[in-house]
Every structure is written in C-alpha cells, then in structure tokens.
Amino acid sequence: MIVExxxxxxxxxxxxxxxxxxxxxxxxxxxxxxxxxxxxxxxxVDLQGLELSGFERRGKSLDFGATITLQSLLEIPELxxxxxxxxxxxxxxxxxxxxxxxxxxxxxxGRSAIATTFLALDAQVHIEPGGVNIGLGDILPxxxxxxxxxxxxxxxxxxxxxxxxxxxxxxxxxLPIVCVAVGKWESGRIRVVLGGHGDAPRLAMDGTGSxxxxxxxxxxxxxxxxxxxSAEYRMYVAxxxxxxxxxxxxS
Numbered sequence: 014m015i016v017e018x019x020x021x022x023x024x025x026x027x028x029x030x031x032x033x034x035x036x037x038x039x040x041x042x043x044x045x046x047x048x049x050x051x052x053x054x055x056x057x058v059d060l061q062g063l064e065l066s067g068f069e070r071r072g073k074s075l076d077f078g079a080t081i082t083l084q085s086l087l088e089i090p091e092l093x094x095x096x097x098x099x100x101x102x103x104x105x106x107x108x109x110x111x112x113x114x115x116x117x118x119x120x121x122x123g124r125s126a127i128a129t130t131f132l133a134l135d136a137q138v139h140i141e142p143g144g145v146n147i148g149l150g151d152i153l154p155x156x157x158x159x160x161x162x163x164x165x166x167x168x169x170x171x172x173x174x175x176x177x178x179x180x181x182x183x184x185x186x187x188l189p190i191v192c193v194a195v196g197k198w199e200s201g202r203i204r205v206v207l208g209g210h211g212d213a214p215r216l217a218m219d220g221t222g223s224x225x226x227x228x229x230x231x232x233x234x235x236x237x238x239x240x241x242x243s244a245e246y247r248m249y250v251a252x253x254x255x256x257x258x259x260x261x262x263x264s
Contacts, residue, residue: 017056042113079115129208133194139167177258195258
C-alpha cells in the first residue's frame, strides 16, 4: 500500500528520501512492480524529474540512464541485434512502454532475458551516493543490501563485444526455461551466462577462447531443478544453446 508519493527534482532530494526507514521509501521508475498490490505501507519516490532517461555513446561504450524505458532502448541504432531480441523477449509491447532498465534489473529473477544479456556483456552499474561503478554480476546477488538507500543512475555496456542470445520456452512469448547469452571480445574473451532458473542469471564462464564452454554451461545448471524443468533437461539444453550462440558468433 502506497502511503506517500514524492517527485523530487534533484538527485540529492531523491537520495535523502530513499534513505528513510519510516516509512520505508523506495524508488519508482516505470511502476510495473510497485503497482502490484502489497500489504506493507511504503512511500515511493518518482524518478521522472531527475532526467535519467537518456543514453550516450562514449568511446567504446553505451551509457543508459536508469529510467530509460525498454521501448526506448529498442530505438537506439547502436543496439546489438541480440540485445534487441532479448528486450523483446523480456516484456510485451505495452510493458516496454513503461518498464525501465534499472527497475527491470533490480526486480529481475533468473528468467530475465535482459539481465542475462547485460551480464554476458559485463555491464557496469553506476550507483549514487558515492559515484561508484560496480559490475552487474556483483550487484545481482546482493541487490537488497547493496542498493539500500542508494540509486542506480546509469548502466553501461561495451560496444566492442559481439553478443549472441538463444532460448527455449514453452511458447515464443513465455519467459525462458533456459536461455544463454554469450559475449565475445576481439581479444578472445568469452563470457557465457545462463538464464531461466533461480534468483538471477548465472555466469558459467569468463575466459579466453570457447573451449570448455559447453561443459561449463552444463555444470552451471547441474542443480537447476524446479517446477518448470529438471536439472538434467536444463543441463542438456544449456549445452546445446551455448554451442548455438558460439556458432552465431563465428558466422
């Protein structure tokens, strides 16, 4: 239950509000999560007045403002095609109009196509206060503690790696039972990330060259059993999809 609504015009005002504990105060981006009913009283801080919805190409990276919508991401010409595919897989057209990038990352679970692909690209997250950049892989397992009283203001991905994304779902519109994203750098660096299970996507491999990638993907999901699929099924599919991604990158 929302008991207070605030729309600050400066970052300092927003940070002062979300640092409160009585009432518990949380940031509001697109509202796709907070608009769901909750029995707990909360105050919300609307971030629309902070001008965090843009993007900028800076050298060999793309900087996305935290409140850029998923639909706006799709309109960026420099966006890798596989990232476009993942964004469309993440949410319907109506949801993409309001869902924000930072909100999607904060609220995601292991079935998030966006978190899977951004993690494969070794995305960096800018957090205030403090002005620190933290790897997305370090943020996801500790979101509750790391982001308490803080705000994601920017997410950055490199533009030099190639990216491939493959998934298996019950229908093309469903969230994945297994998905794999692979980032490949000119240096030969390979990052293999699995989605489809658990609280967050899982980094299966980060190394030089693709040797052992299939085995690493299978090992990463050796215990990934739930109501959607057995671990044995996910292991097999993870290996197959990893090889498909590597083939995509080679061609």
